Amino acid sequence: MSINPETTQHPVVIKIRPSAPIYALELDQIWEYRELLFFLIWRDVKVLYKQTLIGATWAIIQPVMTMVIFTIVFSRFAKVSSEGFPYPVFAYTALLPWQFFANSVNRSGQSLVSSSNLISKIYFPRLIIPISAAIAPIVDFSIAFVILIGMMFFYSIQPTWHLLTLPLFLFLAFLTALGVGLWASAMHVRYRDIGYAMPFVVQLWMYGSPVAYSMSTVTQNLSSFWQWVYSLNPIVAVVEGFRWALLGTTFPPITSVITSIAMVLVLLVSGLVFFKRTESSFADVI
Amino acid sequence: MSTNIAIQARELSKRYHISALQRRQDTLRDAIMAALRTPFTKKSRDNKDQFIWALNGLSFDIPKGESVGIIGHNGAGKSTLLKILSRITRPTSGQADIYGRVGSLLEVGTGFHSELSGRENIFLNGAILGMSKATIDRKFDDIVGFAEVEKFIDTPVKRYSSGMYMRLAFSVAAFLEPDILLVDEVLAVGDLSFQKKCLGKLGEVAEEGRTVLFVSHNMPAIASLTRSCIWVERGKLREFGPTGEVIRHYTDTVTARQIETGQENLLLHPRARVLPREVEFSEIQLSSLDEDGGSLISSNFQEKQPVCIRIDFKVNKPISWLQLTLNIQTSDGRTVFSVLDPKHEVELKPGIYSSSVWLKPNYLRPGKYFCVLNVHTTILQDQINDAILFEIEHRSDGEEYTFWTSDARGLVRFDDYHWEPVKKI
Numbered sequence: 001m002s003i004n005p006e007t008t009q010h011p012v013v014i015k016i017r018p019s020a021p022i023y024a025l026e027l028d029q030i031w032e033y034r035e036l037l038f039f040l041i042w043r044d045v046k047v048l049y050k051q052t053l054i055g056a057t058w059a060i061i062q063p064v065m066t067m068v069i070f071t072i073v074f075s076r077f078a079k080v081s082s083e084g085f086p087y088p089v090f091a092y093t094a095l096l097p098w099q100f101f102a103n104s105v106n107r108s109g110q111s112l113v114s115s116s117n118l119i120s121k122i123y124f125p126r127l128i129i130p131i132s133a134a135i136a137p138i139v140d141f142s143i144a145f146v147i148l149i150g151m152m153f154f155y156s157i158q159p160t161w162h163l164l165t166l167p168l169f170l171f172l173a174f175l176t177a178l179g180v181g182l183w184a185s186a187m188h189v190r191y192r193d194i195g196y197a198m199p200f201v202v203q204l205w206m207y208g209s210p211v212a213y214s215m216s217t218v219t220q221n222l223s224s225f226w227q228w229v230y231s232l233n234p235i236v237a238v239v240e241g242f243r244w245a246l247l248g249t250t251f252p253p254i255t256s257v258i259t260s261i262a263m264v265l266v267l268l269v270s271g272l273v274f275f276k277r278t279e280s281s282f283a284d285v286i
Numbered sequence: 287m288s289t290n291i292a293i294q295a296r297e298l299s300k301r302y303h304i305s306a307l308q309r310r311q312d313t314l315r316d317a318i319m320a321a322l323r324t325p326f327t328k329k330s331r332d333n334k335d336q337f338i339w340a341l342n343g344l345s346f347d348i349p350k351g352e353s354v355g356i357i358g359h360n361g362a363g364k365s366t367l368l369k370i371l372s373r374i375t376r377p378t379s380g381q382a383d384i385y386g387r388v389g390s391l392l393e394v395g396t397g398f399h400s401e402l403s404g405r406e407n408i409f410l411n412g413a414i415l416g417m418s419k420a421t422i423d424r425k426f427d428d429i430v431g432f433a434e435v436e437k438f439i440d441t442p443v444k445r446y447s448s449g450m451y452m453r454l455a456f457s458v459a460a461f462l463e464p465d466i467l468l469v470d471e472v473l474a475v476g477d478l479s480f481q482k483k484c485l486g487k488l489g490e491v492a493e494e495g496r497t498v499l500f501v502s503h504n505m506p507a508i509a510s511l512t513r514s515c516i517w518v519e520r521g522k523l524r525e526f527g528p529t530g531e532v533i534r535h536y537t538d539t540v541t542a543r544q545i546e547t548g549q550e551n552l553l554l555h556p557r558a559r560v561l562p563r564e565v566e567f568s569e570i571q572l573s574s575l576d577e578d579g580g581s582l583i584s585s586n587f588q589e590k591q592p593v594c595i596r597i598d599f600k601v602n603k604p605i606s607w608l609q610l611t612l613n614i615q616t617s618d619g620r621t622v623f624s625v626l627d628p629k630h631e632v633e634l635k636p637g638i639y640s641s642s643v644w645l646k647p648n649y650l651r652p653g654k655y656f657c658v659l660n661v662h663t664t665i666l667q668d669q670i671n672d673a674i675l676f677e678i679e680h681r682s683d684g685e686e687y688t689f690w691t692s693d694a695r696g697l698v699r700f701d702d703y704h705w706e707p708v709k710k711i
Contacts, residue, residue, distance in 0.1 A: 020376075
């Protein structure tokens with residue numbers, strides 16, 4: 001079925017079979033349904049701050065308040081190293097991609113169940129749902145980014161050409177969120193436990209990632225094997241990449257970046273396959 | 287493949303786990319426990335009783351451009367069939383090929399978001415149903431006009447009355463232009479005039495040469511919209527033929543079954559509902575008087591018997607007035623007459639109420655009749671198209687062949703007249 005009936009003149013044959021071939025990921029359908037993808041993102045953005053008093057200010061309050069608390073706890077009391085940068089801006093550069101990742105994971109993980117009325121009544125590629133939910137938080141990210149620009153002015157930090165690589169690290173955060181989101185959303189359809197576990201797991205994940213502290217604080221005393229294990233967490237590369245691109249901290253070891261990217265690919269591909277394998281039962285069990 | 291076929295279904299079957307319906311393994315713990323128990327309970331998984339076959343080997347061909355009705359009792363598999371054809375779920379076995387683009391309308395207003403305005407919802411819902419933005423842009427004015435919500439188009443739909451909401455929802459769907467349209471009982475929405483409009487729109491779609499599959503309990507609607515009809519029973523194809531014939535056979539068994547199972551007292555089956563209702567029907571019962579003047583529950587009556595139709599309805603919220611309408615229809619969908627309940631202008635508190643109508647004896651001619659029920663407050667609250675079927679039988683008291691036993695004598699027995707020749711010239 002084409003989303004654009006006027007332009008497709010060739011005869012369409014829809015074959016309905018008990019199961020799809022195992023290799024059929026049908027990613028071309030995402031392109032076919034790109035308008036729907038766009039509309040669902042647009043809906044999520046539009047609806048997010050409806051009937052709130054301060055609207056999109058919420059997108060700023062969350063990371064800023066977290067930064068304030070981190071500054072008090074980690075900088076004042078725990079005296080965590082911030083590699084020579086003012087701690088607030090050091091924490092905020094990590095909180096930006098972190099908040100984006102956390103929102104993406106949480107929303108895409110819940111997305112299928114919260115769209116159960118669509119899934120049981122209308123056909124369209126189900127992948128559209130977690131993908132759109134993972135993209136929508138980019139708007140909050142952009143709003144919160146404005147604060148960062150202000151802070152960089154305030155602390156007179158000069159951006160360099162590194163800044164141009166920022167979208168790559170953001171994209172890596174998105175792919176990680178999508179990979180986790182695909183697994184979580186598909187499992188959530190059958191097991192509602194996922195809904196309870198997700199926010200909690202994401203919270204723990206933050207403390208396991210170098211958001212409030214720098215990567216070197218953790219890895220300086222570790223053997224290279226354990227350093228490598230630490231960088232299996234793709235958010236390590238995302239956060240350290242953000243700091244490198246914005247502040248000019250030392251670039252994380254190339255092996256750990258490659259490990260992170262490989263890990264993201266594994267997550268993403270396995271998530272896709274798992275999603276497609278369970279997809280056909282969504283309407284029956286949701 | 288022949289180019290004249292729109293849908294070709296071969297041995298379509300769909301099996302549901304009863305356990306999946308009743309005690310689903312909703313938590314990981316249950317799944318783990320079930321896995322631990324499996325070594326001991328493995329046999330029970332093969333137990334046939336744990337499955338139901340919602341569809342069981344359904345095969346048919348639907349030619350291009352044909353409008354086909356799908357009828358059957360609740361749970362016969364009609365909705366499962368539409369879900370498979372619209373690719374919402376996969377069959378357990380069997381296959382189907384569909385030649386053309388499919389648009390399905392299993393529920394109107396799917397994907398509407400209450401916080402968004404009418405305008406925004408038209409675009410969102412259109413995209414969900416598979417329309418491109420360009421198409422929606424082009425048809426936007428028609429959609430709004432058809433729904434009659436011009437003034438409120440920029441108001442969030444959560445502020446809409448339920449009537450406006452349903453009208454807008456149907457309108458978006460009505461302007462879909464697929465080759466093949468699958469429609470589930472979606473017309474039980476809005477007020478009567480809007481329902482007529484919806485049926486008219488579906489009729490237009492059918493006349494444009496599109497293939498339409500239409501599931502409904504509304505026999506008159508099926509009869510007027512479709513030329514052929516599929517009767518599904520227990521997941522199998524019972525009959526596929528000209529609509530009039532299939533409906534006649536179907537209604538024959540409905541009465542037979544009601545008598546067989548003593549179902550004169552019909553607790554109404556769960557119906558598709560879109561919005562919570564303030565008033566809904568809960569039960570309908572037919573009865574007559576026996577020799578001693580006592581009540582006799584039945585769905586088969588003699589012509590000379592008076593028939594009592596008792597309608598129970600549930601009031602969920604306090605309401606200031608309501609009105610019941612009862613239509614008596616023939617099995618091919620012609621309305622014999624309508625009965626209006628006098629408006630209750632009193633405050634009705636939540637609870638279950640009962641209302642009865644007596645049909646006088648020697649009035650309806652032998653045949654089968656449907657009761658169609660509506661209840662209105664300020665808007666249509668509930669509607670039942672095939673609430674109950676009853677049969678009026680020929681007099682069995684030895685009366686010989688009379689004028690009235692012929693089919694050509696109209697729908698009611700009008701014998702309360704004075705007709706005397708008067709010499710004129």
